[in-house]
Amino acid sequence: xxxxxxxxxxxxxxxxxxxxxxxxxxxxxxxxxxxxxxxxxxxxxxxxxxxxxxxxxxxxxxxxxxxxxxxxxxxxxxxxxxxxxxxxxxxxxxxxxxxxxxxxxxxxxxxxxxxxxxxxxxxxxxxxxxxxxxxxxxxxxxxxxxxxxxxxxxxxxxxx
Amino acid sequence: xxxxxxxxxxxxxxxxxxxxxxxxxxxxxxxxxxxxxxxxxxxxxxxxxxxxxxxxxxxxxxxxxxxxxxxxxxxxxxxxxxxxxxxxxxxxxxx
Numbered sequence: 001x002x003x004x005x006x007x008x009x010x011x012x013x014x015x016x017x018x019x020x021x022x023x024x025x026x027x028x029x030x031x032x033x034x035x036x037x038x039x040x041x042x043x044x045x046x047x048x049x050x051x052x053x054x055x056x057x058x059x060x061x062x063x064x065x066x067x068x069x070x071x072x073x074x075x076x077x078x079x080x081x082x083x084x085x086x087x088x089x090x091x092x093x094x095x096x097x098x099x100x101x102x103x104x105x106x107x108x109x110x111x112x113x114x115x116x117x118x119x120x121x122x123x124x125x126x127x128x129x130x131x132x133x134x135x136x137x138x139x140x141x142x143x144x145x146x147x148x149x150x151x152x153x154x155x156x157x158x159x160x
Numbered sequence: 161x162x163x164x165x166x167x168x169x170x171x172x173x174x175x176x177x178x179x180x181x182x183x184x185x186x187x188x189x190x191x192x193x194x195x196x197x198x199x200x201x202x203x204x205x206x207x208x209x210x211x212x213x214x215x216x217x218x219x220x221x222x223x224x225x226x227x228x229x230x231x232x233x234x235x236x237x238x239x240x241x242x243x244x245x246x247x248x249x250x251x252x253x254x255x
Contacts, residue, residue: 050179050180051179052177052178052179054177054179055173055174055175055176055177056172056173056174056175056176056177056178057173057176057178057179057180059173061179071174074174075174075175078171078174078175079175082171100171100175103175103176104175107175107176107177108175110177117177119177119178119179131178131179131180132178132179132180133176133177133178134177134178136176136177137176137177137178140172140175140176141172141176144168144169144171144172147168148165148168151164151165
């Protein structure tokens with residue numbers, strides 16, 4: 001049973017990591033061939049390549065290497081904490097933490113390999129653009145939102 | 161409970177990497193351009209007044225009028241002088 005759960009978590013992490021890698025490599029190959037990536041798919045979705053050397057929502061983007069390396073170390077520590085949480089949490093929480101870890105490893109790989117993370121999904125409505133994100137961000141956000149919902153609704157039900 | 165939420169949000173800020181697409185604002189967005197209706201003739205096109213003559217046409221016409229009136233005047237005066245001359249010659253002959 002424990003082994004089955006471990007294999008399931010492992011598959012989730014690697015599936016998200018490789019899906020993220022495939023999409024990023026596809027966009028980066030397009031960028032190499034065409035120069036600039038700016039594809040309009042429909043009125044609400046564009047594909048545009050933006051590099052982010054900071055953290056979420058474009059925060060903490062500095063030119064200094066020390067700050068960049070400090071943030072990278074901090075992200076590695078967060079990933080270790082998530083791995084710890086996967087081993088020491090309930091079944092559904094394990095799956096959600098695995099989703100978050102898969103996305104987080106995808107972004108961490110880019111931070112180490114390219115020194116910044118490529119973002120390319122641009123959602124917009126009537127000229128208002130949401131932050132440009134990637135596939136890893138989708139799974140991280142879904143995992144975090146699901147965890148918050150679990151804490152809010154299921155925990156309060158059990159307390160009653 | 162609150163601490164957990166704060167922890168989740170901090171973690172999400174750290175490990176996500178969404179960023180602002182700065183170059184988008186510099187470019188035109190073709191989906192923002194509204195389609196305009198095709199050009200059609202207005203329904204009261206026949207009720208509109210006829211276009212007035214241009215200034216050049218008006219001045220040309222006025223010049224023509226002046227010239228023709230002058231010509232007529234000179235012709236009249238010439239015919240008058242001719243008739244008076246012939247009369248005077250006739251009178252002289254009779255004398």
